[in-house]
Amino acid sequence: MxxxxxxxxxxxxxxxxxxxxxxxxxxxxxxxxxxxxxxxxxxxxxxxxxxxxxxxxxxxxxxxxxxxxxxxxxxxxxxxxxxxxxSESFYLNFFHTIKDQTDFGFVADSDPGAVMVEYSSPNTNKPLHLGHIRNNLLGYSVSEILKAAGKKVYKTQIINDRGIHICKSMLAWQKFGKGETPENTGLKGDKLVGNYYVAFDKAYKAEIAKLVESGVDKEVAEKEAPLLLEAQQMLLKWEAGDEEIVTLWKTMNSWVYDGFEQTYKDLGVDFDNLYYESNTYLLGKDFVAEGLKNEVFFKKDDGSVWIDLTDEGLDEKIVLRSDGTAVYMTQDIGTAIQRVKDYPDVKGMVYTVGNEQDYHFKVLFLILKKLGFSWSKNLHHLSYGMVDLPSGKMKSREGTVVDADDLMEEMTATAAKISEELGKLEDYSDSEKHGLYKMIGLGALKYYILKVDPKKRILFNPEESVDFQGNTGPFIQYTYARIQSILRKASTTNVNLSMALDHALELHPKEKELIKQIQIFPDTIQLAAENFSPALIANYTYDLVKEFNSFYQQVSILGETDEQKKVLRIQLSKKVSEVIESAFKLLGIEVPERM
RNA sequence: GGUGGCAUAGCUCAGCUGGAUAGAGCACCUGCCUUCUAAGCAGGCGGUCCUAGGUUCGAAUCCUAGUGCCAUCACCA
CATH class of the missing domain: 3.30.1360.70 (Arginyl tRNA synthetase N-terminal domain)
Structure with a gap:
């Protein structure tokens, strides 16, 4: 108790x-x-x-x-x-009961139901950028936190691999590509395809300008530019299964997947399964038909199907076009239902999607509720704020995006620069050094993003580098490395770490504070899970680390002459480092032996 | 215009279901490396918690109204 x-x-x-x-x-x-x-x-x-x-x-x-x-x-x-x-003995007793628990703070899988967490959902026409990084880090971290809180989790991703956007890249590649491939250019596949998306936009804009010059109204020009019409034709062909188009589509998408895989690997995120929009975009129509029968939906005179949510304070929302084709909502309904069919133990889902889609998810969840699915009450939109630049929104087509791969590389380079200046790792091999720089650079980036409350928007200034001091990932990693150094030294002395300690041992105030902070780790995990907030874990860890550094400064650990006190301090340091490691694991951040 | 979100130190952010004198980091200033890693520690400077009302013994936190920024309200995704 x-x-x-x-x-x-x-x-x-x-x-x-x-x-x-x-x-x-x-x-x-x-x-x-x-x-x-x-x-x-x-x-x-x-x-x-x-x-x-x-x-x-x-x-x-x-x-x-x-x-x-x-x-x-x-x-x-x-x-x-x-x-x-x-009393000090209370804290001491508490510490003794948990000090050897390797999974301290984590709850064993106790809930028979599983939760599916969706994150990433990229389009296959362009590379991943900083916005995706926030999405990925949040989704991954929330998944790990839910697991730590005792939930079974499936991490999934829906890949938007079809639609007009990919046709634009395909068309531009056909027209201007001259047979370029990732192999013959050395470009990462997603970058190559992204280049053609930009090329399309450029050519399309040029066509519009020309049309406007010849006297066509701008809005008409935007709709009737030959390139756009051609892309739309291509989409129709794709839907009809045109062999040439489908082959090109498969080829270009596979380039993109190779690129994404690399980025995900570098970022350290993974998935338990994947859904492709090309497989799911036709789902949902059956349920619309059924909902129509049950009067959840109604049909307008032109044949389009709607749901009336005015009683809930929302509007009417279309779920099927008058020509019988699906809208986004249709396939999201179908996909949700499909997922529960695929994984019958799924009792809830978390959608990691930007807050610009708040309305969409409100409606989606209401529809699923009205269709009578019991799991609809456990649906959660993990809505996060946009990552903006000082210049405003990131726009792929205008090239004002912070590319995910570039950013990770820059962070690694910054970590390398700082590390070289400090020069503490002269005896490391080049590959060891590089691995460490990457760990630190990514630690800085991930912590920087995750420490912010998900629902708040982040202003990212590429001109100002992410900090490596203060409330940052590297500061916490550094503290971990410091503790490892102490533990290495301790292991070379003949100190007996498993020695029985006197329960009446006097505690230093800093020791008491540390134990108090360790004590709230389990609650913090639960709170973070309830709130879907990695930021709570990040801030907790920072407080713990700050407390430890203060302790480290004031109190001698290995220099302590009283054997009992010395052992306690080593054990305490060890536990702090274990909690740091566990907490950072929940954030997807690794910790170094040295730095 | 309707709806939703956000607004806390120069900058970036904490502040749990309302609780004591609103906290960190960065930046700036002052100390501390001959002792376990100075990516550190100790201290200083810095606040109209957007504004105005209200509820309460007590409000950054809850309610109402307003202001600003963002998003959304498409047979787009």
Whole structure:
């Protein structure tokens, strides 16, 4: 039982015994640093059921707790705050019970239901950029957090491999490509295809300009430019299964997949299965037909099918075009249902998609609910803010994107530069160094992105490099490396780490603080899972690390002459490093032995 | 215009279901490497928590109205 649970029932008991009143709940908070104490009971809320002076009430409860609980050694009351000092032996005992738990903070797979987390969802006409990086890091991290909180997770991705966008790249390649391939150009496949997407846009814009010059209205020109018409023709051919088009489509998509695979690998994310839009875009029509029968949907005179969500404060939304073809909503309905068919243990889904699609998902979830799927109540849109540049939105067609591969490379280069200047790794081989630089560079990038609340937008300035000091990934990695250094040294001495420690051992205040911080790791994981927020893990880890560095500065570990204290400090350091490693694993960040 | 999100130090961000004097990092200033890694530690400077009302013993947090930025409201995806 946690100390808080013990305190809660004792405080209730105290109030009942002193005032003969039932207390519905007790409010706790960590004691502020400037006061003596570890846990604070807030007396004010009790005034609703108890009449009296908060200071007096606090004192009476404090007396009671000190007398009744060995864990509470003393107390003080300031205004309406009852500050309790918890005994050192309590923290010491707690530490002993968890110090050898390798999975401390993680809950074993306890829930029979699984959750499917979708992230990435790229289009196959261009390379991944910084926006995808945020999406990928969030989706991956939330998946790991959910697993740590005891859920079974399937990581998935829907690849938007069909549609007008890829036809544009295909058409441009046919017209201007001169047989270029990744092999004969040495270009990464996704980059090559992306170049043709840009080439299409350029040629298309030129056509529009020409048409406008010859007197055509701009809007008409945009719709009737020959290149666009040709791309639309190509899409129709693709849908009809035209062999030449399908072959070209397969070829160019395979180039892109090779490129994506490389990027995902560098980024350190993975998937348990993949869905392709070319397989799912026809799904959903059956369910629309069924929903029409059940009057979830209604048909307009022109034959189009809609759902009326005005009762929910939303609008009417189309689910099938008048020509009977699907819209995005149609296939999203179908795909969701298909996923549960494919994985019958799936009881919920998380969609990692930017907040520009908030409305879409609100509607999707409502439709699935109205269609009567039990799992529809466990659908969550992990909606995140856009990553913007100082110049505004990133636009692929205009070339104002921060490319994912380039960015990772730059981060690695920055890490290398800083590391070389510090010169602590002279004895590392070049490949060892490079591996480390990548680990640090990516650590900086991932932490930078994940420490921000997902729903907030991120302003990314490519001119200003991501920090490597302060509240950053490298700072935390550095602390981990420092601890490893101590542990290496300790292992060469004859210190007995498994030595039994005296339960009455005196704790240094910094040691107590560290144990307190370690203690809340499990709760932090649960909270992060409930909120789908890696930022909570990141900020927790930073607090832990800051506390450790302060401890490290003030207290000698290996230099301690008292053997008992020395062992405790080494064990404590070791545990801190394990928690750092676990927490960073949840963020998809690796930790180094040295740096 | 309707709907949703966001607004906290010069900059980037924390602030859990309302609680004590609103916290970090960067930047700037001052100390600390002959002792376990200075990517560190200790300290200083810096605030109209967007504005105005309201609820409450108590509001950055909840409610109302307004302002600003972003998104969305297509037989686009």
């Amino acid at each position: 946690s100390i808080q649970a013990v305190l809660e029932s004792k405080v209730k008991e105290a109030v009942f015994s002193i005032f003969n009143t039932e207390l519905p709940s007790v409010e706790f908070q960590p004691t502020r640093k400037d006061f003596e104490g570890d846990i604070t009971v807030v007396v004010f809320p009790m005034l609703r059921v108890l009449k009296g002076n908060p200071v007096q009430i606090g004192n009476q409860i404090g007396e009671y707790l000190v007398n009744e609980l060995a864990e509470v050694t003393s107390f003080n009351v300031i205004k309406g705050f009852l500050n309790l000092v918890i």
